[in-house]
Amino acid sequence: MAIIVEGRLMTFILMIIFFVLMYYFMSINKEQQYTIRAMPALQAIPEAVGRAAEMGRPVLWTPGISGALNNSSQGPQILAAISILEYLTEECVKAGVHLQAIVPLPDALPLIEETMRTAYLREGKPEEFNPDQITFISEQSPYLSATLGYMQRYEPASNIFVGGFYYESVVLGEAGNHIGAMQIGGTNNTHQMPFLVATCDYMLLAEELFAAGAAISQNRDMLGSIKGEDFMKVILVAITGVGFILGALNITIIADLLGM
Amino acid sequence: MASGHYWVKSVDSTREAASKMSALSKLADIDRRVFYWILFIALMVPFLNPIGFPITIAPNTQDLYDGITGDQVDEGEVWIINFGYGVSAWSECHPAVTVCTKALFREGAKIIFIGPHYDVELTYNKLQDTCREDFATKEYGVDYVFLGYFTGGESVVAQLASDIASVFPQDHFGTPIGDIPMMDGVEDVHDIDGVLSSDTGDYGGHFMTQWQGPYGTKLAEVGIAMNGSTDLPRWQAGNFFGVSVGSRGGAELELLIGELGEATTAMDSISVSHLLLVLAIIIGNLGTITEKLGGKE
Amino acid sequence: MSNVLKQEAVYAVTGIVTILMLVEYFFFADTQVWAETIRTWAVIIYNISLGLGAARLLISHSARVSKKGRDWQFSGLLLGLFAIMLLTGFAGYIMTGVQTNNGIYNWMFNYIYTPLGATLYPITGFYIFSAAYRAFRARNIDAALMLIAGCFVMLKNAPVGEAIWIGFATIGNWFQFTGQVPGMRTFAIVGALGLIAYGFRALLGKERGFYAGGGE
Numbered sequence: 001m002a003i004i005v006e007g008r009l010m011t012f013i014l015m016i017i018f019f020v021l022m023y024y025f026m027s028i029n030k031e032q033q034y035t036i037r038a039m040p041a042l043q044a045i046p047e048a049v050g051r052a053a054e055m056g057r058p059v060l061w062t063p064g065i066s067g068a069l070n071n072s073s074q075g076p077q078i079l080a081a082i083s084i085l086e087y088l089t090e091e092c093v094k095a096g097v098h099l100q101a102i103v104p105l106p107d108a109l110p111l112i113e114e115t116m117r118t119a120y121l122r123e124g125k126p127e128e129f130n131p132d133q134i135t136f137i138s139e140q141s142p143y144l145s146a147t148l149g150y151m152q153r154y155e156p157a158s159n160i161f162v163g164g165f166y167y168e169s170v171v172l173g174e175a176g177n178h179i180g181a182m183q184i185g186g187t188n189n190t191h192q193m194p195f196l197v198a199t200c201d202y203m204l205l206a207e208e209l210f211a212a213g214a215a216i217s218q219n220r221d222m223l224g225s226i227k228g229e230d231f232m233k234v235i236l237v238a239i240t241g242v243g244f245i246l247g248a249l250n251i252t253i254i255a256d257l258l259g260m
Numbered sequence: 261m262a263s264g265h266y267w268v269k270s271v272d273s274t275r276e277a278a279s280k281m282s283a284l285s286k287l288a289d290i291d292r293r294v295f296y297w298i299l300f301i302a303l304m305v306p307f308l309n310p311i312g313f314p315i316t317i318a319p320n321t322q323d324l325y326d327g328i329t330g331d332q333v334d335e336g337e338v339w340i341i342n343f344g345y346g347v348s349a350w351s352e353c354h355p356a357v358t359v360c361t362k363a364l365f366r367e368g369a370k371i372i373f374i375g376p377h378y379d380v381e382l383t384y385n386k387l388q389d390t391c392r393e394d395f396a397t398k399e400y401g402v403d404y405v406f407l408g409y410f411t412g413g414e415s416v417v418a419q420l421a422s423d424i425a426s427v428f429p430q431d432h433f434g435t436p437i438g439d440i441p442m443m444d445g446v447e448d449v450h451d452i453d454g455v456l457s458s459d460t461g462d463y464g465g466h467f468m469t470q471w472q473g474p475y476g477t478k479l480a481e482v483g484i485a486m487n488g489s490t491d492l493p494r495w496q497a498g499n500f501f502g503v504s505v506g507s508r509g510g511a512e513l514e515l516l517i518g519e520l521g522e523a524t525t526a527m528d529s530i531s532v533s534h535l536l537l538v539l540a541i542i543i544g545n546l547g548t549i550t551e552k553l554g555g556k557e
Numbered sequence: 558m559s560n561v562l563k564q565e566a567v568y569a570v571t572g573i574v575t576i577l578m579l580v581e582y583f584f585f586a587d588t589q590v591w592a593e594t595i596r597t598w599a600v601i602i603y604n605i606s607l608g609l610g611a612a613r614l615l616i617s618h619s620a621r622v623s624k625k626g627r628d629w630q631f632s633g634l635l636l637g638l639f640a641i642m643l644l645t646g647f648a649g650y651i652m653t654g655v656q657t658n659n660g661i662y663n664w665m666f667n668y669i670y671t672p673l674g675a676t677l678y679p680i681t682g683f684y685i686f687s688a689a690y691r692a693f694r695a696r697n698i699d700a701a702l703m704l705i706a707g708c709f710v711m712l713k714n715a716p717v718g719e720a721i722w723i724g725f726a727t728i729g730n731w732f733q734f735t736g737q738v739p740g741m742r743t744f745a746i747v748g749a750l751g752l753i754a755y756g757f758r759a760l761l762g763k764e765r766g767f768y769a770g771g772g773e
Contacts (some may be wrong), residue, residue, distance in 0.1 A: 005586045008474075012583045015753075022757050029638030068413035070599045073462065073468060076752045091772065097718070102683025107603055132620075136613050139378065141674035143347070153628075166461055167486060167681050174684040178292075188748040189462075190741050191490040195685070196691035206744045213764055221763050229754040236746065288694075313716035316726065345673050346676030354588050411607070412600035419596045422588035426597060447589070474582070485714070486681075492733070493742040495705055499562035508714055531717030533682065538708050540690045545704070548694045 003017035009260045022228030034223035036215050041184050041202035045084075046157035048182050058098040058221040060156040061085055062172070063163025064187065065140045069107045077188050080106050081163035082115050083213035084156035084186070088160060094127065099106075101134045102150060104152065106142035108135055111131065113162055144168045148175050155179045161196060162186035162204060173199025186212070208238045288547025292407070295540060300383030303537055306528030313531055320495045321512040324480050324502025328363045337453035338446055341359030341466070343383045344376030344459035349484055350386065351459045356389040356482040360456050363517060365394045367380070369453070370442055371404045373426070376416075376463060380409045383431065390434060391523070401440045410431030417466040421449040421475065449475045458482035464491065468499045482509065506527035560768050575760060615639065640664070706732045 003011055025034070063081040067074035085101065092099040103112055113134055120129035137146045148171070151159075151256045159176045161169065161183065169192040170183070176183045177199055185196035186204030196204050204212060207229070213224035243254035281381060287362040314464055326332060333339075340359065346352040364371055375385055384406050388395055399403055410416050420427050424447060430436050437443050449471055455478070457464040464481040472479040478501055482490045485506025495503040507530060510523030582593040606771035618632035621771075642662060649659025657701055713729020714717030758764040 004583050008654055018753060019757060022754060026758075026761070026763070066417070067461070068603050070412075070603060071414045071462075071466075073465060073752070074413075076755050077648065079759065079764070080755060107606035109606070109613060122666075134616070137608050138607070138610055139674075141677045144677055145673075152316075153325075167484075170684045170688055171677075174292075174688050175743050177688075188744075188752065190744045190748070191487045193744065195688065198688045206748035208756075210667060210748075210751035210755040214758070215756075219655060219763065224759055225754050225758050225763070229750050230748055233747070236750075265651070290690075292690070294616050294687055296683050299683060310605060315716050316719060319728075330580050346674065348675040350675075366759045376753050379666075379674075382667065382671060412603050415599035419593065419600060422593050423736065426593070427600075464737070489737060490740050490745075493738045493745065495736070496738055497742070506714075527716050531715040531720075533686070534711045534715035537686055537689055538711055540686065541693045541704065541708065543693050544693065 007259065010258050014235075018232045019226070021231050025112030025224035025227040025231075028226075029224070034210070034220060036218075036223055036225050036226060039204065039208055039212070039215050040210055041082070041186060041204045041208070042215055043083075044143045044182075044184055044202045045088055045160070046091055048160065049088070049095050049097055049182060051182055052090060052092075052097045052157035053095040055157045057157040058100050058103065058154055059088070059158045060091055060100050060147075060150065060154075060162065060181075061088055061103065061162075062177060062194050063108070063159065064166055064189075064192075065104050066164030069105070069111075069176065071164075077164040078105060078250075079111075080209045080212060081186070082108070082111060083164050083216070084160070085112065086115050086119050086231045087216045089116045090191055093120055093123040093125055093155035098131075099156045100134060100154070100156070102143070102147045103134055103136050106136065106138060109134070123206045130230065140166065140168065143170060149170060151179055151181070154180055158184070160184050161200065164189055165192040169238055170199060184198070267415045270323070282554070285547050288551055290543070290547075292525040298451070299536060301535060302532050303529050305531055307525075310525065311528045311531070313527065314514055315508075315511050315527060317512045317516065318505070318509070320492060320503040320505070320514070321509050322502075323495070324360075324482075324504055325363070325513060325516045327478065327480060328360055328454075328499040329367060330345040333364065333367040333369050333454075337367075337369045338372065338442075338451060339364055339369050339454045339456065340372045340374060340452055342457040342459075342463055343373065343380050343454065344382070344457055344461055344463035345484070346365045346377040347382055347461070349460045350383070350511070351526060352484045352506050353460070353482055354383070354386060354390065355507065355521055355526075358387065358521065359510070359513035359517050359519075360480075360482065361387060361391050362394050362519070364456075365391070365398060365403070370402075372442075372446075373404065373406045374382060374408065375412060376413075376461075378411055380411065385430075402442055402451050404439055405442050406432045407437075409501075410537035414470065417463065418470040421470050423448055449477060450529065451475060452482070454478035456480050456482065460484050462470075462487075462490075464494075464500065468494060472499055480504075498518075512552045566764075568760070572760055575756075611639075636663075706736060710737070 002009075049059060063078050066078050069075040069078060070143060077221060089099055098118070101112060101116065103109060113131060117126070117129050118124050123220050124132065135146065135150070137143045140172060147168075150156075151172075152175075156179075158183045159172070162185065165187045166189070173196060175183065177212070183200040184202045184204075185200035186209045187196055188209055190206075193205060195204075197205075212227050216227055239254060239258075241256075246252070246254055319326045341357065343357070361371065368548075373387070374380075375383060377383070381517060395404075408431065410427055412419075415428055424443075425437050428437055455467050455471060457467050457479070459481065460483075464479070464483065467477075467479050471477040479492050480502045481494070481501065482504040483502045483506070485508070487503040488503075491500065491505065494500045504510060508527045509521045511527045514521050514524050559772050577595060578592060580620040583647065609741065614638065620626075621632040622629050622636065636768050645659045645662035649662055652657075654659075689707075693704045693707060695704055709725060709729040709732050711729075712721070713733070718725035718729065
């Protein structure tokens with residue numbers, strides 16, 4: 001009797017290889033210093049905050065309707081968006097800019113509030129944090145109307161749309177364009193990427209969203225995990241390439257192995 | 261004098277060209293409200309005067325239809341239809357769900373209806389209306405059951421795979437699940453023969469991760485057009501045995517089952533709006549090119 | 558102690574749950590009772606958070622009404638409607654035992670809330686129109702190629718395209734199934750890798766912002 005469930009062996013092996021690679025570059029290979037390519041969307045955050053400071057208007061951050069934190073595809077996007085929120089909050093505190101977060105996610109609320117509070121504390125201005133900077137509104141349509149209403153009334157200078165977006169992406173993006181806001185988008189939802197690309201000035205695509213935290217902090221260990229990820233990509237590309245060539249020759253060994 | 265005349269003419273022609281140029285370059289920056297009004301008016305035309313362009317069947321829609329008809333479905337099979345859409349997406353999802361319900365009922369399958377949208381009851385009632393004749397031949401609790409609303413996202417989809425009764429101890433109308441004849445022996449993923457998820461969000465993806473991947477459950481998706489770019493790779497990879505994309509998918513399914521309905525009617529509007537959009541893009545580019553040429557001069 | 562509770566304990570619980578769920582997925586073909594219990598807890602916790610969200614909404618808007626802050630009238634309206642929906646919803650449940658079985662509740666839900674929600678969705682069509690008009694510009698060769706491919710796919714999706722020229726469907730299908738689908742699949746795979754890497758960093762306590770302002 002097999003120890004591992006039939007059909008999941010290769011997934012297990014690849015997952016272990018991935019974890020080992022990341023752990024190696026994060027914690028074992030300590031000598032090497034890693035660099036990551038610049039991400040224009042992240043570099044634009046201080047510019048977005050500066051613009052708001054000059055115009056005397058707020059900055060809006062919203063993670064999209066996403067889903068619950070326990071959702072395997074949306075949850076990590078929300079967490080990655082919160083990583084960006086932390087940086088954004090710090091920048092806003094430094095520049096004295098009002099940051100408004102509109103959140104439709106009840107389970108992420110405590111995390112968002114704590115993240116913003118901590119960022120204010122870190123910048124030495126805990127008294128300036130006001131819980132009213134976070135607006136909670138559940139369900140897609142009410143959330144969308146509330147965000148559109150906020151944009152119309154307060155005309156934020158910059159909008160940061162990062163997280164798990166659905167149809168609200170194009171509506172928010174266009175509304176932001178209408179008020180002339182500078183916009184930074186980011187999502188891993190493939191069906192919404194085109195809309196954010198079309199409506200935002202800068203964009204974090206797919207894995208860039210997850211790598212944002214590492215890119216902001218320039219922490220060596222975090223960058224090491226990105227290096228491990230890149231090695232994993234090379235392995236997967238190699239498997240795909242070999243599988244493609246062998247498949248063309250009617251040799252199905254790679255497909256059979258992956259199906260184990 | 262001649263040269264002066266020539267010079268004057270030259271200035272005139274340059275001014276004329278520049279004025280034409282600036283008029284054309286305005287095409288690059290037309291107020292969006294102009295387009296909204298044109299679209300609004302143009303969309304009314306096919307409703308008042310239907311055109312009826314022919315429709316061809318996409319392979320992903322054909323696969324969906326084939327997977328829920330003929331040899332692919334045996335009498336007595338138990339299927340789940342997940343209403344992952346609300347009233348707002350009725351126009352895109354409901355026609356396809358209607359056809360799938362009809363097809364499954366006609367093959368003798370039993371259906372469990374569930375939904376993660378707060379207005380799931382309205383969608384269920386709408387289905388009762390759009391599949392009136394088919395529901396009339398079936399008995400509630402024996403051939404179909406409406407378990408109703410669920411919340412909790414992907415965790416619930418995973419939980420349904422292991423124990424349906426723990427998520428739905430009773431149906432939508434308050435009947436304990438143990439008292440529903442159809443649910444006798446239907447306890448978990450192993451007792452379900454197929455799932456059809458219709459979504460504005462990603463419940464199809466949740467069923468793929470929690471049902472199709474680990475247990476090999478037959479799974480199909482009826483998505484809004486926006487989700488097509490995500491759903492089609494999953495169909496090509498074999499995760500979904502078929503996919504219906506937006507109103508167009510619904511119209512194709514209506515054609516396949518031979519009962520034209522709401523989606524077929526909507527196709528004329530789709531044609532008009534898409535054609536207008538292509539025209540708008542051409543106009544915008546005309547403006548941009550003119551601007552570029554003007555800039556170079 | 559508070560630090561232990563706020564961070565280390567959270568890391569420990571997350572780590573244990575992750576390992577347990579991975580063990581169930583890879584080593585057990587059948588559902589395990591302990592994994593089922595964890596999933597039930599996930600559902601319960603999420604539903605509790607809905608209550609917390611509602612409480613926060615009430616506190617925030619009550620404060621705005623009492624302070625007569627900007628647009629406090631809207632907050633008052635929200636509180637009033639909240640109370641009506643809550644009371645009528647519970648009244649229906651208490652009297653009949655069936656959820657949402659109350660005339661006022663159903664009327665407000667079916668004839669106010671649902672149509673308002675349904676109205677918002679079609680706005681997307683208009684916004685996509687203006688977004689496409691602005692974004693689809695042949696500013697360089699890449700943008701021009703995308704524009705052409707987009708137009709073919711649009712005309713392929715609309716029956717009028719095939720009526721004009723059958724080639725729109727053939728070429729549009731080629732762009733969609735040979736060009737766009739592999740591209741989207743690449744995004745899906747790369748995104749999944751990024752997601753796993755993020756999860757790994759978070760589990761090791763390295764990720765910025767995770768667990769409320771960790772990182773550096």
